[in-house]
Amino acid sequence: PSITRGVTVEIPKVSWADIGGLKDLKDLRGGTVFSLLTEKLQQAVEWPIKHSAAFARMGISPIRGVLLHGPPGCSKTTLAKAAANAAQASFFSLSGAELYSMYVGEGEALLRNTFQRARLAAPSIIFFDEADVVAAKRGGSSSDSITVGERLLSTLLTEMDGLEQAKGILVLAATNRPYAIDAALLRPGRFDLVLYVPPPDLEARYEILCVHTRNMKVAEDVDLRRIAEDTELFTGAELEGLCREAGIVALRENISATVVCNQHFQTVKESLKPALTPADIE
Numbered sequence: 001p002s003i004t005r006g007v008t009v010e011i012p013k014v015s016w017a018d019i020g021g022l023k024d025l026k027d028l029r030g031g032t033v034f035s036l037l038t039e040k041l042q043q044a045v046e047w048p049i050k051h052s053a054a055f056a057r058m059g060i061s062p063i064r065g066v067l068l069h070g071p072p073g074c075s076k077t078t079l080a081k082a083a084a085n086a087a088q089a090s091f092f093s094l095s096g097a098e099l100y101s102m103y104v105g106e107g108e109a110l111l112r113n114t115f116q117r118a119r120l121a122a123p124s125i126i127f128f129d130e131a132d133v134v135a136a137k138r139g140g141s142s143s144d145s146i147t148v149g150e151r152l153l154s155t156l157l158t159e160m161d162g163l164e165q166a167k168g169i170l171v172l173a174a175t176n177r178p179y180a181i182d183a184a185l186l187r188p189g190r191f192d193l194v195l196y197v198p199p200p201d202l203e204a205r206y207e208i209l210c211v212h213t214r215n216m217k218v219a220e221d222v223d224l225r226r227i228a229e230d231t232e233l234f235t236g237a238e239l240e241g242l243c244r245e246a247g248i249v250a251l252r253e254n255i256s257a258t259v260v261c262n263q264h265f266q267t268v269k270e271s272l273k274p275a276l277t278p279a280d281i282e
């Protein structure tokens, strides 16, 4: 039964509309700024799945992998889910850290099994969180023994190379440490696209606040633009937390409250300290 431990399958409900900001993502290698991150991801994910016949007709093989990198809490997972939702693809989620912590052989078996299941359930997206744990640069260890990470990496490479004939399977990997990723994974035919997912800027913070107050009644004195200005260095996850906590503060004050006021947002904001530092903003 442990074979399915650590992997979850679903077609996610999150959509592009649930993501604030991220209007321009950069391709790490080309340094190109795309007008729309989501547009780029959409092309990489939705097109090959929805128009596989057209790809075959044109003799182009679709992208097999996209690497998303950027600080924690800035929507890499959410983007992957939105991509799967848009393509109506089954979403298989794996955690590098979890694979790494498994017994000898178990992690590789789970990896192979997940690719197998993804093939059966295609179109599929395999999301690989904390990819650097598994895909860390090889070498460096002085002993002759092959490390857990190396074995996992080589399994991953084999599986990704095997995707050639497979239709409609895309691997999306996320990491906070792109420089730790083994170069073999960045070769053409593997992670062909490397996208930087930045922390939210002012406009993005405003949009994220809008997303997470969508189902909330906010009082007239709440100025989300102002809050966005006052929350520099906050990640998407922290902004989501801010909205939720503000609602809780309002309820704590009065359990029959129906609206959240500015003062509730301010109380929470003052108690929060963002985890990012100016050095995290590229």
Ligand code: ATP
Pocket (backbone or CB within 6 Å): 018, 019, 020, 021, 022, 071, 072, 073, 074, 075, 076, 077, 078, 079, 129, 174, 176, 200, 208, 211, 235, 236, 237, 238, 240
């Ligand atoms: P980690 O590296 O820690 O896995 P991550 O980059 O994958 O983090 P997510 O898990 O996607 O981040 O984001 C965490 C939470 O923050 C999500 O539940 C999401 O709702 C919220 N969030 C983050 N960024 C955004 C955004 N741009 N718009 C809306 N919500 C966001």
